[in-house]
Amino acid sequence: MKYADSFKEMEDKGFDIGQAVAEANRCLLCYDPPCSKGCPAETDPGTFIRKLRLRNVTGAIRTVKTNNILGGACGVLCPTPLLCEKECSATEIDRPIQIGRIQRFLIEHSWELGFQPLERAGEKKKEKVAVVGSGPAGLSCAAELAKDGYQVTIFEAKPKPGGVLRYGVPSYRFSEEFLDREIEDVKSLGVEIQCNHPISGREGAEKLLKEGYSAIFVAPGLWEPMRLKREGKELKGLFTATDFLASLREGKHDELGKEIDGRAVAVIGGGSVAIDCVEAAKRLGASDVYLVYRRSFAQMPAEERERIEALQTGIHFLLLNQPVDYVESDGSLKGLKLVRTKLGEEDASGRRRPVEIPGSEWVLDVGVVIEAIGSKPASDSKEWYPSVKTNEKGLIVADEETRKTNVDGIFAGGDIVRGPALVVEAVQDGKLAARAIKEYLSK
Amino acid sequence: MSGKVDLSVDFCGVKFINPFMLSSSPVSNSAEMVARAFEAGWGGVAYKTIVTDRIPIIHPSPRMHGYHYGDKRLVGLQNVEQTSDRGLKANLLDIMYLKKHYPKHVVMASIMGFSNQEWYDLAKAVTDAGADMIELNFSCPHMTVEGSGAKVGQVQELVQKFTETARKASNLPLVAKMTPNITDMNEPAMYAKMGGADGISAINTVRGISEIGLDDWVPRPNVYGKGAISGYSGPAVKPIGLRFIAEMALNEELGLPLSGIGGIETWIDALEYFLVGATTIQVTTGIIHYGYRIVEDMIEGLSDYMVSRGISRVEELVGKALPHLVETDEFDLESQGITNYDLDRCVGCGQCYIVCNDSAGQALEWDEENRRPRLIEDKCLSCMVCSFVCPVEGLITYKPMPKGWKRQETVTLGKELESQLKL
Numbered sequence: 001m002k003y004a005d006s007f008k009e010m011e012d013k014g015f016d017i018g019q020a021v022a023e024a025n026r027c028l029l030c031y032d033p034p035c036s037k038g039c040p041a042e043t044d045p046g047t048f049i050r051k052l053r054l055r056n057v058t059g060a061i062r063t064v065k066t067n068n069i070l071g072g073a074c075g076v077l078c079p080t081p082l083l084c085e086k087e088c089s090a091t092e093i094d095r096p097i098q099i100g101r102i103q104r105f106l107i108e109h110s111w112e113l114g115f116q117p118l119e120r121a122g123e124k125k126k127e128k129v130a131v132v133g134s135g136p137a138g139l140s141c142a143a144e145l146a147k148d149g150y151q152v153t154i155f156e157a158k159p160k161p162g163g164v165l166r167y168g169v170p171s172y173r174f175s176e177e178f179l180d181r182e183i184e185d186v187k188s189l190g191v192e193i194q195c196n197h198p199i200s201g202r203e204g205a206e207k208l209l210k211e212g213y214s215a216i217f218v219a220p221g222l223w224e225p226m227r228l229k230r231e232g233k234e235l236k237g238l239f240t241a242t243d244f245l246a247s248l249r250e251g252k253h254d255e256l257g258k259e260i261d262g263r264a265v266a267v268i269g270g271g272s273v274a275i276d277c278v279e280a281a282k283r284l285g286a287s288d289v290y291l292v293y294r295r296s297f298a299q300m301p302a303e304e305r306e307r308i309e310a311l312q313t314g315i316h317f318l319l320l321n322q323p324v325d326y327v328e329s330d331g332s333l334k335g336l337k338l339v340r341t342k343l344g345e346e347d348a349s350g351r352r353r354p355v356e357i358p359g360s361e362w363v364l365d366v367g368v369v370i371e372a373i374g375s376k377p378a379s380d381s382k383e384w385y386p387s388v389k390t391n392e393k394g395l396i397v398a399d400e401e402t403r404k405t406n407v408d409g410i411f412a413g414g415d416i417v418r419g420p421a422l423v424v425e426a427v428q429d430g431k432l433a434a435r436a437i438k439e440y441l442s443k
Numbered sequence: 444m445s446g447k448v449d450l451s452v453d454f455c456g457v458k459f460i461n462p463f464m465l466s467s468s469p470v471s472n473s474a475e476m477v478a479r480a481f482e483a484g485w486g487g488v489a490y491k492t493i494v495t496d497r498i499p500i501i502h503p504s505p506r507m508h509g510y511h512y513g514d515k516r517l518v519g520l521q522n523v524e525q526t527s528d529r530g531l532k533a534n535l536l537d538i539m540y541l542k543k544h545y546p547k548h549v550v551m552a553s554i555m556g557f558s559n560q561e562w563y564d565l566a567k568a569v570t571d572a573g574a575d576m577i578e579l580n581f582s583c584p585h586m587t588v589e590g591s592g593a594k595v596g597q598v599q600e601l602v603q604k605f606t607e608t609a610r611k612a613s614n615l616p617l618v619a620k621m622t623p624n625i626t627d628m629n630e631p632a633m634y635a636k637m638g639g640a641d642g643i644s645a646i647n648t649v650r651g652i653s654e655i656g657l658d659d660w661v662p663r664p665n666v667y668g669k670g671a672i673s674g675y676s677g678p679a680v681k682p683i684g685l686r687f688i689a690e691m692a693l694n695e696e697l698g699l700p701l702s703g704i705g706g707i708e709t710w711i712d713a714l715e716y717f718l719v720g721a722t723t724i725q726v727t728t729g730i731i732h733y734g735y736r737i738v739e740d741m742i743e744g745l746s747d748y749m750v751s752r753g754i755s756r757v758e759e760l761v762g763k764a765l766p767h768l769v770e771t772d773e774f775d776l777e778s779q780g781i782t783n784y785d786l787d788r789c790v791g792c793g794q795c796y797i798v799c800n801d802s803a804g805q806a807l808e809w810d811e812e813n814r815r816p817r818l819i820e821d822k823c824l825s826c827m828v829c830s831f832v833c834p835v836e837g838l839i840t841y842k843p844m845p846k847g848w849k850r851q852e853t854v855t856l857g858k859e860l861e862s863q864l865k866l
């Protein structure tokens with residue numbers, strides 16, 4: 001059990017009521033609160049912080065939960081320094097209000113109080129809606145529709161609901177218990193979740209429309225890892241971030257621990273997922289953990305806070321190095337072949353492009369490599385929504401305001417539309433789609 | 444949503460959609476402002492005190508001073524503002540406008556005469572303008588006009604006389620607004636009742652000096668080198684307001700409906716006023732601090748509270764604290780208790796040790812090595828001062844002790860000190 005121990009609990013303990021009120025008391029209660037504009041899901045922090053400040057605690061809980069059914073998850077996981085807190089006027093005085101932590105507190109406090117601000121719709125509507133995927137986008141859309149009495153069924157391929165929240169984000173950042181409670185809030189609205197129920201096969205989603213569902217929300221996320229080598233090597237010691245993190249959430253700590261403990265590990269990538277991988281590898285006892293990234297520190301997509309924390313915990317940042325291949329023997333990984341790079345012109349993403357330095361190949365001595373270089377739509381996904389329009393990356397094309405696809409009655413949102421995005425953005429897509437679905441069904 | 448709860452009340456025979464009112468002050472200065480307040484959710488208004496045009500009203504400048512304590516802003520507010528400085532006609536038109544556009548909201552016109560005739564004229568004028576009720580302002584503590592405001596409220600006969608005059612001029616419910624700058628509010632309240640008042644509102648501002656400039660030695664607000672003892676309001680005066688409302692609510696002979704004022708910001712403050720006997724409440728400083736929007740939280744907070752307690756009408760809450768309010772000589776002195784320390788959560792600051800030593804029973808010892816207090820139970824006076832300074836919520840609590848438990852005798856001088864006394 002020793003490996004599992006460091007994955008058990010959420011590390012950040014959150015606020016107690018005294019701390020939350022003290023933090024709310026720092027709020028300037030701005031006119032036309034800028035923080036509220038900074039929230040992609042319209043959770044409206046300006047209002048819930050004011051409510052907390054004026055001792056209307058239940059009202060504050062109601063505001064969060066009405067606007068954001070995953071208010072707790074967002075409170076924990078949102079990169080707030082880039083969102084609501086970025087807009088906070090108090091920053092001009094000293095530092096922003098810790099909005100995420102207040103939001104998380106309110107949801108945990110609602111559980112403690114047994115206060116359920118959302119009521120199940122009195123009257124059921126006759127229309128049934130199907131949601132594919134129980135990630136944040138699917139949960140949010142389902143909750144929003146159920147509140148108005150629509151009969152919603154979520155179809156989920158995996159054994160448990162939650163999407164990345166369950167099978168991606170490491171448990172020391174977001175615990176199973178917290179997730180279960182928040183999903184319970186969704187279920188209490190009358191949403192039915194059918195797990196182990198992948199939508200697949202020819203026209204799987206489109207068939208649902210003929211089977212009595214009046215509208216479909218497609219939110220399967222991105223679960224197919226991109227690979228360094230096109231053929232996708234099978235090597236002992238080689239993992240994709242998707243599998244590595246999912247295995248941890250499935251409780252396979254000992255199995256992974258055995259492979260990682262005492263070994264040098266390289267994680268390829270510069271995003272948040274790569275950061276989660278280096279951190280988890282460290283906890284599993286890796287002797288050295290390298291974060292290998294082909295550009296420089298400033299170009300890494302991971303949040304600054306995370307990057308600095310990783311540096312401080314002793315992760316070796318191997319920047320300006322492009323992985324090119326693996327060194328193997330007898331089906332086991334022995335090292336990572338790298339080429340040094342330098343920064344060239346800006347590319348389409350506005351970041352300076354890595355340019356390989358000829359003749360600079362070298363081998364990093366590692367026993368384990370985790371590829372965290374992105375993920376894409378499952379390769380079979382086009383099969384189950386063949387008429388839905390997709391773009392060159394395989395992402396579904398959906399209207400920005402309504403999340404409508406080109407197919408009447410099919411809506412889509414979350415990562416499958418945006419590409420790798422955020423929980424809070426997935427929540428917003430669910431809300432937007434639900435609004436549009438209601439309008440579509442009332443016609 | 445909590446909007447389902449019916450918060451309506453009956454006050455002096457007038458129906459309110461909810462018991463939350465603006466009190467008479469700058470927050471209720473014009474129809475445009477009051478209309479916005481109604482839109483925000485306020486159920487009624489005590490319109491800024493109206494006077495005749497005979498004596499022009501000029502406000503001192505600056506007219507307010509905010510009293511901040513540490514980083515907590517506006518725990519109190521001091522003002523030298525006068526009654527409305529707008530023309531009588533403008534105010535009457537505003538009242539007409541409000542009644543036309545907000546027939547379900549209550550407009551209580553606050554008036555102040557500078558002579559008996561003026562009380563008559565004003566009562567008649569606001570009645571003709573369509574006000575729902577009249578508030579008689581006997582209580583402004585800093586009028587610059589001789590013989591008005593609180594000067595009236597402190598002379599019982601005048602309270603009765605002016606109320607009678609207003610009664611003659613109008614059939615509307617009359618609410619007498621009282622000054623807290625007296626010893627017993629029941630006395631003037633009874634005179635108001637004898638004059639024909641239907642209800643009492645209290646409190647107006649408390650006479651005080653909130654701060655003095657250290658450079659210029661001028662009490663604030665500094666009106667061109669001069670300060671005055673003047674009206675103090677806001678959270679700091681709530682205990683005083685609650686006391687006066689409770690005292691009048693307990694007075695069966697008075698028996699009039701009450702409107703509670705003084706330091707209300709949240710639904711909890713409002714609820715406390717209901718519990719000691721008020722049927723409606725009024726707010727100024729809370730709005731000066733946060734704006735009209737606070738009513739949203741009053742409505743939602745009170746509604747959620749009522750749902751959680753299974754209470755369907757505000758009236759069911761009115762006066763509910765009064766049976767528990769006694770004179771101190773009625774306390775059961777046999778029952779005693781001590782503090783209870785949950786030391787697992789102690790952060791080791793030692794503030795409890797300091798205050799127990801310097802202001803209480805010297806009931807704590809200090810474990811220097813572990814930085815923890817140790818309680819000598821039978822020395823604890825249960826004054827609770829240690830819990831007031833403890834930074835950890837709920838670490839120090841009160842624990843009742845079994846009947847018959849005794850604490851140590853109070854400290855006496857030891858033998859050695861005693862011997863040093865030359866008697």
Ligand SMILES: Cc1cc2nc3c(=O)[nH]c(=O)nc-3n(C[C@H](O)[C@H](O)[C@H](O)COP(=O)(O)OP(=O)(O)OC[C@H]3O[C@@H](n4cnc5c(N)ncnc54)[C@H](O)[C@@H]3O)c2cc1C
Nearest residue numbers: 133135136137157163164198199220221414415421422423
């Ligand atoms: C490791 C990791 C860490 C992250 N950390 C953060 C963070 O800290 N903060 C943040 O804001 N964002 C974070 N993100 C991003 C965030 O999790 C995603 O943007 C978000 O989960 C997208 O939600 P979604 O509902 O679109 O998809 P997902 O969460 O991917 O959920 C999709 C669901 O659909 C199911 N599904 C797929 N195909 C089918 C099918 N055919 N039939 C039925 N069900 C199907 C999947 O099993 C899954 O449960 C992180 C992402 C990862 C990978």
Ligand SMILES: Cc1cc2nc3c(=O)[nH]c(=O)nc-3n(C[C@H](O)[C@H](O)[C@H](O)COP(=O)(O)O)c2cc1C
Nearest residue numbers: 466467468492522646647676677705706726727728
């Ligand atoms: C600036 C200011 C002006 C006021 N003017 C009046 C007034 O014209 N008539 C009146 O009856 N009370 C007046 N008051 C008193 C308030 O109506 C109220 O009784 C008092 O401020 C206590 O309530 P609060 O603590 O909510 O402010 C005034 C108060 C303030 C702060």
Ligand code: SF4
Nearest residue numbers: 469504505506507731
């Ligand atoms: S609040 Fe408005 S009126 Fe009062 S001093 Fe400031 S600017 Fe002037």
